[in-house]
Amino acid sequence: MVGxxxxxxxxxxxxxxxxxLNIHYYRTGNNDKPQLVVAHGFGDNGLCWRRxxxxxxxxxxxxxxxxxxxGQSGTAPASSAALIEDLAGVITALxxxxxxxxxxxxxxxxxxxxxxxxxxxxxxxxxxxxxWKERTRAESEDDQNKRxxxxxxxxxxxxxxxxxxxxxxxxxxxxxxRDDEFPDWAIAKKQVRxxxxxxxxxxxWPETLExxxxxxxxxxxxxxxxxxxxxxxxxxxxxxxxSNNQFRATDIPGAGHNIRREGYExxxxxxxxxxx
Numbered sequence: 001m002v003g004x005x006x007x008x009x010x011x012x013x014x015x016x017x018x019x020x021l022n023i024h025y026y027r028t029g030n031n032d033k034p035q036l037v038v039a040h041g042f043g044d045n046g047l048c049w050r051r052x053x054x055x056x057x058x059x060x061x062x063x064x065x066x067x068x069x070x071g072q073s074g075t076a077p078a079s080s081a082a083l084i085e086d087l088a089g090v091i092t093a094l095x096x097x098x099x100x101x102x103x104x105x106x107x108x109x110x111x112x113x114x115x116x117x118x119x120x121x122x123x124x125x126x127x128x129x130x131x132w133k134e135r136t137r138a139e140s141e142d143d144q145n146k147r148x149x150x151x152x153x154x155x156x157x158x159x160x161x162x163x164x165x166x167x168x169x170x171x172x173x174x175x176x177x178r179d180d181e182f183p184d185w186a187i188a189k190k191q192v193r194x195x196x197x198x199x200x201x202x203x204x205w206p207e208t209l210e211x212x213x214x215x216x217x218x219x220x221x222x223x224x225x226x227x228x229x230x231x232x233x234x235x236x237x238x239x240x241x242x243s244n245n246q247f248r249a250t251d252i253p254g255a256g257h258n259i260r261r262e263g264y265e266x267x268x269x270x271x272x273x274x275x276x
Contacts, residue, residue, distance in 0.1 A: 024073045042196070084113035105129055109132070128260060163190065177261045218274075222252060228256035231257060
């Protein structure tokens, strides 16, 4: 059982200017260590990786990035391609030396995109339930508008709550999460901008295949337990592995889409083994 880890060392905090767009990041500051860049999921921020960074900072220089329209980063039109360019831009601007990349959900899809488009920037990647699935039909424009409107209403209602109220609601929604996951998560919910979802989408298999086949570095795909709310199915994971021998996949028992929050001990063990 991994307990709460207390740290008193202050992390670095700064910004990268990407053609006028501010991208905020946090860094554990062990500059003589191997570098690990982490990309959060939709609605989170860089500090939602706090527990992982605490447990890895003795061996890695962990850089936690706020995606555009999230955290303390700037506001700009959202698209999957833009997020890929942002993350590649941060790696380049900070002169990082082929770091490992770790991402969750939206961030995992972004990490895969960087590895496919800019293989010279990356040493290896870990993908925590990326937004890859087999859609049975194309989503109509009306479907998209309804989904976006529902999200906007949910965000508006959530941001009207206090941090304490968001945490209370979160504990009802996610009863298996540790208490120390919620403070950063609640702040992130207040920070995300209304337009953050515009232009973002879940990749269907042909789109995913195009990305997967261009990845040339060692890659770990971490999946939720079957039957829970994970995105990547066993069928998609099998197709990924069959399409690219750089990939291996692992499932975390008892975990849903928020894998590290719901199956942390095994998640961390798999992460450390792959990174080492």
